[in-house]
Amino acid sequence: MTTLTNESLCALAMSEGRNWMPFTANRLVNGRGDHRVVASAKGPYYTMADGKTVFDTLSGLWCTPLGHGNPRIADALRQQAETLDFAPGFQMTHAPAVTLAARIAKMAPEGLEHVFFANSGSEAVDTALKIAIGFHKLKGEGGRFRLIGRERGYHGVGFGGMSVGGIVPNRKMFATVMVPGVDHIRHPYDHAHVAFSKGQPEWGAHLADHLERLVALHDASTIAAVIVEPVQGSTGVLVPPVGYLQKLREICTKHGILLIFDEVITGFGRMGENFASQRFGVTPDMITFAKAVTNGIIPMGGVIVTSEIYKTFMNGPDAAIEFAHGYTYSGHPMAAAVAHTVLDIMEEKGTNAAVRALEPILEEEVHALQDLKSVKDLRNIGLTAAIELNPLSDKSALRSVQLFERGLEEGVLLRVTGDTISFGPPFISTPDQIRGMTAQVRKVIISCE
Ligand code: PLP
Numbered sequence: 462m463t464t465l466t467n468e469s470l471c472a473l474a475m476s477e478g479r480n481w482m483p484f485t486a487n488r489l490v491n492g493r494g495d496h497r498v499v500a501s502a503k504g505p506y507y508t509m510a511d512g513k514t515v516f517d518t519l520s521g522l523w524c525t526p527l528g529h530g531n532p533r534i535a536d537a538l539r540q541q542a543e544t545l546d547f548a549p550g551f552q553m554t555h556a557p558a559v560t561l562a563a564r565i566a567k568m569a570p571e572g573l574e575h576v577f578f579a580n581s582g583s584e585a586v587d588t589a590l591k592i593a594i595g596f597h598k599l600k601g602e603g604g605r606f607r608l609i610g611r612e613r614g615y616h617g618v619g620f621g622g623m624s625v626g627g628i629v630p631n632r633k634m635f636a637t638v639m640v641p642g643v644d645h646i647r648h649p650y651d652h653a654h655v656a657f658s659k660g661q662p663e664w665g666a667h668l669a670d671h672l673e674r675l676v677a678l679h680d681a682s683t684i685a686a687v688i689v690e691p692v693q694g695s696t697g698v699l700v701p702p703v704g705y706l707q708k709l710r711e712i713c714t715k716h717g718i719l720l721i722f723d724e725v726i727t728g729f730g731r732m733g734e735n736f737a738s739q740r741f742g743v744t745p746d747m748i749t750f751a752k753a754v755t756n757g758i759i760p761m762g763g764v765i766v767t768s769e770i771y772k773t774f775m776n777g778p779d780a781a782i783e784f785a786h787g788y789t790y791s792g793h794p795m796a797a798a799v800a801h802t803v804l805d806i807m808e809e810k811g812t813n814a815a816v817r818a819l820e821p822i823l824e825e826e827v828h829a830l831q832d833l834k835s836v837k838d839l840r841n842i843g844l845t846a847a848i849e850l851n852p853l854s855d856k857s858a859l860r861s862v863q864l865f866e867r868g869l870e871e872g873v874l875l876r877v878t879g880d881t882i883s884f885g886p887p888f889i890s891t892p893d894q895i896r897g898m899t900a901q902v903r904k905v906i907i908s909c910e
Contacts, residue, residue, distance in 0.1 A: 489862065496869055502529030505887040505894060507874060515869060516898050519876040519885045523694060523726045524757030526844075526888040527806055534758055534802050541798035550578075550791045558792030561800050565754075565765060568735040568804075570744040575771040577784075578763045578792035582725035582751035583617025585762035586688070589747045590621040590640075591786055592766060592774075593686035593719045599773050602717075605685040608640065609675060609718075612648040615695035616688060616723050625688050628696060644679065646671045646687070650699045656838045657831060658700065659824050665702030669709045681716035686746075691737035694726035697881035698840045698847035706743040713746075719770075720745040725762070729753035730807060730888060732843035733817040740843065746770060756803045761796035812888040816844045822892050826899035827884070833903065835910045837880070846884040848902070853880075860909055867905045873898055875905070 478491050490497050495510035502508065505517050505528045520526050527534075541557065548555050562576035577592070579585045590608055597605035610616065610625030617623070623631060624640035627648065632639070647668060655662035672687065691706060693699035713720040727737035728750035734740040736748055747770065751762030774783040790796070807813075820843055827846040828839050838849040853860055861877040868875035876883045882902070886895060 486862075496866075504528040504530065505890050509869065513869065513872070515872050515874045516894065516901070517887060518873050518898055518902075519883060520753075520887045521757045522752070522876075523731070523885045524752035526730060526753050526812065527756045527803060527810075528887045528889045531756070531806070533806065534756060534799055537798050537802035538759070538795060541795050545794045548794060550789075550793075551787060554792065555794055555797075557794045557797030557801065561792070561797045564801070564804060565750070565763070569748060569765045570736065570738045572744055572767050573748060573765045574768045575766050576763050577766065578761065578788075578797075579751075580760045580788055580790050580793070580796070581617065581762045582723075582749065583619040583622050583762075584788060585725065585749035585751050585764050586616040586622040586625075586723060587619040588786060589721050589723075589749050589764045590625065590686065590688070592747065592764060592770060592784070593721065595784060596719065596770050596773050597685050599776065602682070604682050605718075607642040607644065607679055607684045609672070609684060609687040610643060610645050611689050611693075612645050613650070613693055613696040613699065614645075614648075614688070614690060614723075615693070616690075617725075642683070644675050646675060646689075648693065648696075648699060649702055649705050650693075652838060655702070657828065658840065659828060660842050661700055662702045666704030666708055668702070669705050669712065672709060672712045676712070676716050676718075681718065684716065684718050686719040686721055687713055688721040688723055690723045690725075691727055691741055691743075692732070692842055692845060694845065694883070694885070695878070697849060697878060698842070698845050698883055700840055700842045701741065706741050710743050710745070719747065721747045721749065723749045725749055725751045726845075726885070727843070729804075730812045730816055731845060731885060733813050733820060735813065737843075754803065755796055755799045758803075759793075759796045759799050760790075761793065761800060807888075810889070815888050819844055819886075819888070819890065819892065819895060822895050823884070823886070826896055830899065830903060830906070833906050833910070835906060844886060844888060848882045848884075848906070850880045850882075850906070863909045864905060867908050868901070871901045871905050873901045873905065875902070 498510035499507050500510045506514050508514050565576050566574050579588050608625050612627040614627040616626045624643045627645050649665050649668045654664040722745040724736050732740040746767050748765045755761045823846055824841045827841050835850045837851045840847045857880050864877045865875050
């Protein structure tokens with residue numbers, strides 16, 4: 462094994478872009494020195510290659526709620542590698558995947574009973590969209606081919622997820638190759654009515670009625686599914702108004718449309734419940750998950766579906782493959798073993814309760830930033846929050862770089878997208894760490910005003 466020293470890591474980061482980095486301004490990072498290179502991580506902190514320690518304000522990319530460097534998880538990986546490091550998942554299976562599927566189904570809202578494994582959020586979403594199309598076809602309703610997403614939604618980068626996604630910069634380069642028949646409902650955010658709401662805004666449930674307009678336009682008989690994130694994470698924590706998700710559910714049920722909740726960020730505790738569906742009291746037909754299920758340590762994703770969906774697929778001729786879909790690494794034994802250990806730790810630590818206890822602290826701390834002159838809006842729910850700053854027309858991109866760089870100097874790793882800083886701290890954070898984080902963020906914002 463080649464051991465990379467900090468020096469060689471820095472050299473790598475500056476090695477003429479051999480490592481083409483995802484969702485990155487590569488030219489900005491390459492050649493900027495070692496403060497953009499992560500060397501190690503422990504608990505809720507990263508240590509950068511220049512020796513600086515920074516608080517992990519977004520749990521990696523919303524995926525490491527238990528923090529870093531947990532020895533039990535490392536042990537689980539090693540033990541599974543020694544017992545069964547890989548087995549084909551086609552036409553056979555193994556105990557870690559079987560028991561994990563049962564465990565996840567048990568954690569899910571009642572009625573969601575079967576799990577199809579993938580390796581990422583993007584794969585989970587594309588799997589769910591294909592299940593939706595297949596389900597209707599098998600029921601003799603092949604005309605239902607349309608998929609409805611939502612403005613400002615993020616569902617990964619596969620062709621399906623990109624198409625139902627609603628974040629413009631992710632779409633515009635690929636406009637000609639979007640999945641046909643996709644449309645979008647409007648997003649549920651209206652600054653004039655909901656700015657500075659704590660938790661769920663009271664205003665806005667009626668915005669779900671936009672789905673009725675799309676049903677009228679396209680006719681229900683052409684629509685397979687609606688996919689939404691219960692809380693829109695990547696676009697900057699857009700919280701569903703009270704009653705909004707219930708309305709979406711009612712409209713979907715009325716028209717025989719499947720409702721998919723993309724819980725890649727909200728799944729496994731970020732809302733203080735196993736799934737956001739439980740927090741908001743709305744049960745979809747499918748839930749996609751990824752990220753936190755393995756604490757981000759090894760890739761895994763999946764879709765949880767109702768018995769009705771599963772049974773519909775299981776009705777064909779004996780010995781026929783019911784769903785011609787799957788990945789070499791679906792239900793990978795190493796990922797499944799890690800997921801079991803992660804879920805054990807979550808249960809033992811009571812992380813859902815910990816999130817519920819931290820939520821009011823994060824809320825109070827974030828909303829105390831309202832006095833800053835560049836703040837346009839503050840939003841929060843569960844252990845997520847966002848600070849939206851007044852836009853600076855052509856200088857917003859530059860400010861987002863400054864915020865990130867100043868954050869590193871101040872000791873916080875910030876997730877800045879456009880004018881918004883998003884937060885999803887680890888569930889293992891202490892109240893003091895949350896308070897410390899917002900104090901550092903206050904300084905960072907002031908220094909960029
Ligand atoms: N869906 C949602 C809601 C997400 O937030 C993300 C990633 O942030 C994805 C899907 C895509 O997940 P991945 O990056 O693992 O493909």
